[in-house]
Amino acid sequence: MALDVWFVLPPRFMLLDFAGPAEAFRIATEFGAPFRLHYAACDTATQCSLGLPVGGLQPLPRQLPEGSLILIPGADCSAEAYAMPEAQQIVSWLSTGFQPQHHQLATICSAALLAGMAGLLAQRQCTTHHSLIERLRQTDNSAQVLENRVFVQDGSVWTSAGITAGIDLALQLISQLAGAATARDVAREMVVYFRRAGQDAQLSPWLAHRNHLHPAVHKVQDLIAARPEQDWSLSTLADQVHVSVRHLSRLFREHAGVSVHDYHLGLRAALAGQWRASGLSKEKAALAAGFSSARQWQRVQQAASAS
The missing domain is CATH 3.40.50.880 (Class I glutamine amidotransferase (GATase) domain)
Incomplete structure (x- = not known):
């Protein structure tokens, strides 16, 4: 009918x-x-x-x-x-x-x-x-x-x-x-790879910390966002934008308002949440996003809530 x-x-x-x-x-x-x-x-x-x-x-x-x-x-x-x-x-x-x-x-x-x-x-x-x-x-x-x-x-x-x-x-x-x-x-x-659930935030973590104009910082953010599950080292990212590790850390915090490490963890947490919403267990969702375990993902979530 x-x-x-x-x-x-x-x-x-x-x-x-x-x-x-x-x-x-x-x-x-x-x-x-x-x-x-x-x-x-x-x-x-x-x-x-x-x-x-x-x-x-x-x-x-x-x-x-x-x-x-x-x-x-x-x-x-x-x-x-x-x-x-x-x-x-x-x-x-x-x-x-x-x-x-x-x-x-x-x-x-x-x-x-x-x-x-x-x-x-x-x-x-x-x-x-x-x-x-x-x-x-x-x-x-x-x-x-x-x-x-x-x-x-x-x-x-x-x-x-x-x-x-x-x-x-x-x-x-x-x-x-x-x-x-x-x-x-x-x-x-429709090439909608991840469907957002009702409780997801309107203001996407994928767009957070990007209200700046620095090309090197944007490039690093693009690299991390493309593969948040990857273990990106500061030296690898710095090499990609042709600056020193120390200079990248300073630029990132100055323009994005957060450390490279915390930015990376935020995207991993968002990715884990999307995998969880797609039907994976907590442990499998955490591993798919690059965390070592569901417990590590939980610690990141707790730290974000406390900040």
Whole structure:
């Protein structure tokens, strides 16, 4: 039996918020998932964040089939976009047409604000893009807004952080609705090697300590990030960027704000967490990331939490 998946597009919707999850569900159908995809808006045509017109859209359904999943992408300049009549119509439609006992709702990025405006986040745990956390709290002060989460499920309502987090959420929904094997096939087809779990941080450790312009430090970070499981010695890294060990240590701490050793351990811990989320045991995940044991990984995690 086919499951209806409705992508509801608000005005100025973020194209990647929509296209990433939509492609994930479309590819899932190629692997046999029983999804029937619909693309709806308040009019037959609307415009995305890039200014491109999108036509051939269905109207908002008067009655959702039982079991339907609604996915709503966020919008660019959401404060302005959600004040528009079309967005308010979506809010009204959600507040009357969405039945938590019969449907599921998934919002991406700022679309959580639409769910909040419709009264669907009352007393629920939820999240959104890190820059919109306070706005979401103000939208419904009874909502339990969680910070720095990729996505959050509370009952039949899912909320997620911005942009690429929508793909992580889509893969989780596909896993739940069509099975883990299908989700793995879709992730492989989309070249999403590691799927982030809901409890993972929005602010990726792979991007941490890179807000600088020093080319040698970036090159060293690129080397470590490409193979964090490898035992990188300071002398090997220094040779790669043609500086002394002492000079590299000074440059790295000055520009990255952390020692080479601690940076390396941070990426190993992130990699171990990804291997653990993929199904490996703690010990195997730690070894795959380059730790000598799960105990060493735990010590690194404890040190990070204490700092």
